[in-house]
Amino acid sequence: xxxxxxxxxxxxxxxxxxxxxxxxxxxxxxxxxxxxxxxxxxxxxxxxxxxxxxxxxxxxxxxxxxxxxxxxxxxxxxxxxxxxxxxxxxxxxxxxxxxxxxxxxxxxxxxxxxxxxxxxxxxxxxxxxxxxxxxxxxxxxxxxxxxxxxxxxxxxxxxxxxxxxxxxxxxxxxxxxxxxxxxxxxxxxxxxxxxxxxxxxxxxxxxxxxxxxxxxxxxxxxxxxxxxxxxxxxxxxxxxx
Amino acid sequence: xxxxxxxxxxxxxxxxxxxxxxxxxxxxxxxxxxxxxxxxxxxxxxxxxxxxxxxxxxxxxxxxxxxxxxxxxxxxxxxxxxxxxxxxxxxxxxxxxxxxxxxxxxxxxxxxxxxxxxxxxxxxxxxxxxxxxxxxxxxxxxxxxxxxxxxxxxxxxxxxxxxxxxxxxxxxxxxxxxxxxxxxxxxxxxxxxxxxxxxxxxxxxxxxxxxxxxxxxxxxxxxxxxxxxxxxxxxxxxxxxxxxxxxxxxxxxxxxxxxxxxxxxxxxxxxxxxxxxxxxxxxxxxxxxxxxxxxxxxxxxxxxxxxxx
Ligand SMILES: Nc1ncnc2c1ncn2[C@@H]1O[C@H](COP(=O)(O)OP(=O)(O)OP(=O)(O)O)[C@@H](O)[C@H]1O
Ligand SMILES: [Mg+2]
Numbered sequence: 001x002x003x004x005x006x007x008x009x010x011x012x013x014x015x016x017x018x019x020x021x022x023x024x025x026x027x028x029x030x031x032x033x034x035x036x037x038x039x040x041x042x043x044x045x046x047x048x049x050x051x052x053x054x055x056x057x058x059x060x061x062x063x064x065x066x067x068x069x070x071x072x073x074x075x076x077x078x079x080x081x082x083x084x085x086x087x088x089x090x091x092x093x094x095x096x097x098x099x100x101x102x103x104x105x106x107x108x109x110x111x112x113x114x115x116x117x118x119x120x121x122x123x124x125x126x127x128x129x130x131x132x133x134x135x136x137x138x139x140x141x142x143x144x145x146x147x148x149x150x151x152x153x154x155x156x157x158x159x160x161x162x163x164x165x166x167x168x169x170x171x172x173x174x175x176x177x178x179x180x181x182x183x184x185x186x187x188x189x190x191x192x193x194x195x196x197x198x199x200x201x202x203x204x205x206x207x208x209x210x211x212x213x214x215x216x217x218x219x220x221x222x223x224x225x226x227x228x229x230x231x232x233x234x235x236x237x238x239x240x241x
Numbered sequence: 242x243x244x245x246x247x248x249x250x251x252x253x254x255x256x257x258x259x260x261x262x263x264x265x266x267x268x269x270x271x272x273x274x275x276x277x278x279x280x281x282x283x284x285x286x287x288x289x290x291x292x293x294x295x296x297x298x299x300x301x302x303x304x305x306x307x308x309x310x311x312x313x314x315x316x317x318x319x320x321x322x323x324x325x326x327x328x329x330x331x332x333x334x335x336x337x338x339x340x341x342x343x344x345x346x347x348x349x350x351x352x353x354x355x356x357x358x359x360x361x362x363x364x365x366x367x368x369x370x371x372x373x374x375x376x377x378x379x380x381x382x383x384x385x386x387x388x389x390x391x392x393x394x395x396x397x398x399x400x401x402x403x404x405x406x407x408x409x410x411x412x413x414x415x416x417x418x419x420x421x422x423x424x425x426x427x428x429x430x431x432x433x434x435x436x437x438x439x440x441x442x443x444x445x446x447x448x449x450x451x452x453x454x455x456x457x458x459x460x461x462x463x464x465x466x467x468x469x470x471x472x473x474x475x476x477x478x479x480x481x482x483x484x485x486x487x488x489x490x491x492x493x494x495x496x497x498x499x500x501x502x503x504x505x506x507x508x509x510x511x512x513x514x515x516x517x518x519x520x521x522x523x524x525x526x527x528x529x530x531x532x533x534x535x536x537x538x539x540x541x542x543x544x545x546x547x548x549x550x
Binding site: 049051053054055075076077080081086087089093094095096097098102105106107108109110111154155158 | 346347421424425427428430431432433434435436437438439440441442443
């Protein structure tokens with residue numbers, strides 16, 4: 001197991017948002033988290049990234065293991081620098097006052113592997129040709145979909161081999177959305193482990209190897225994609241019958 | 242007539258340099274944290290005092306002295322980095338003790354600004370309590386050299402002051418626009434949440450910002466003390482406010498704004514003094530700045546809520 005979440009409870013202030021969830025991600029897998037709005041999907045990823053309060057949630061019980069070691073005491077930036085875990089957050093959070101290129105450069109802040117960084121630039125620009133066109137443009141002047149590509153590209157530039165994506169398809173036109181998933185699939189085939197949040201349960205289950213269904217801070221169903229697609233409860237609640 | 246104009250221009254450049262150096266510190270911290278560090282003027286004052294003690298030790302005119310004598314240039318060459326380092330230390334302490342705990346708690350920025358004001362008062366009155374109300378007179382380090390071309394003249398000290406301000410501006414501009422740490426500084430003001438997700442330690446970048454800003458205040462303190470060699474605990478107050486206003490008029494958060502704003506204020510002041518009695522200086526200067534601000538509230542280089550720094 002690459003990542004193991006064990007009975008994690010978290011709070012925002014005094015309100016508990018996750019009531020003891022457990023799941024795991026194996027090396028090389030694509031795992032999806034699905035669930036209704038407010039189910040706790042984003043909270044789960046923010047817990048893993050160790051974003052501290054007040055923005056992030058506070059862990060009150062449970063543990064998170066990465067390669068068998070607890071990452072609860074690890075600081076958020078160390079998690080990226082040393083553990084190579086990246087997050088493309090919900091709502092993009094790109095640095096709008098910087099150019100596209102500066103955003104990508106900044107993601108390499110903690111890296112020293114110059115030759116690989118160069119290859120990664122080429123790869124990102126190759127995967128998202130739109131970003132090449134917009135290279136020297138201030139990123140806040142890009143369209144929402146283009147900003148989404150930048151958010152994913154930026155996560156890739158951290159050189160991580162485990163990447164978490166919080167609704168990467170948000171704001172993308174259908175065609176671009178399939179493009180994005182094709183890109184992610186290709187990355188996975190090259191060895192990237194992916195933990196994904198996706199509103200579109202159909203798409204998520206088609207794309208992921210396994211999935212977990214979250215409902216108000218608890219995991220209510222899990223299994224491989226085919227199992228879940230045929231699970232009557234999941235069908236009714238998330239796949240529209 | 243012409244000579245007096247040119248002579249005044251040099252004075253304006255010199256005062257503009259002081260304002261710029263201090264305004265850069267305000268703008269750096271604001272550009273990263275969106276915090277108006279009202280203690281900054283007093284860090285300038287602390288910098289002037291630090292430079293006083295540093296040079297006193299280097300010149301051997303203090304209780305502890307060096308076992309050998311140093312030349313004036315040598316004293317200056319040592320006093321500049323030492324003053325900058327020690328003043329930076331004071332700035333970083335403020336960040337650690339006063340601002341960081343508040344940031345951790347995620348409090349409203351207003352409270353941080355009030356805290357900054359209080360820190361400034363503590364520095365002033367701490368100095369007053371420790372060193373007493375008597376003014377300190379700064380020793381002469383550099384032998385005064387007057388360069389005269391035709392009928393107007395320039396001192397080496399004035400040249401040094403102006404040259405320092407320009408050099409500092411160029412270096413800062415390069416740091417902020419070209420380096421990764423500069424990009425990280427700009428990124429923090431836009432979206433603090435995403436910064437650690439890039440593997441960037443926010444606290445380190447913030448400390449770096451305070452080091453830059455305070456060391457510049459220290460440099461300004463040293464140069465000011467050399468130019469106007471009388472120090473008192475409240476010397477940072479008015480000049481600090483003026484530099485802050487210069488930064489705002491230039492467009493706070495923008496390096497170029499602080500630089501241009503500082504010189505603009507220097508020029509306006511000298512210009513007013515050339516025409517009106519000196520008691521009118523601040524009144525008219527500030528009125529002009531007020532008019533500029535009411536025409537362009539974001540300042541000369543300011544853009545509404547996009548680029549900070
Ligand atoms: N920063 C925060 N402070 C307080 N409460 C929060 C915060 N972030 C999320 N919550 C609460 O935690 C719960 C889970 O929110 P979360 O954002 O994890 O949901 P989600 O599954 O990602 O939903 P969506 O599909 O809408 O993105 C919600 O009830 C939400 O109101
Ligand atoms: Mg969410």
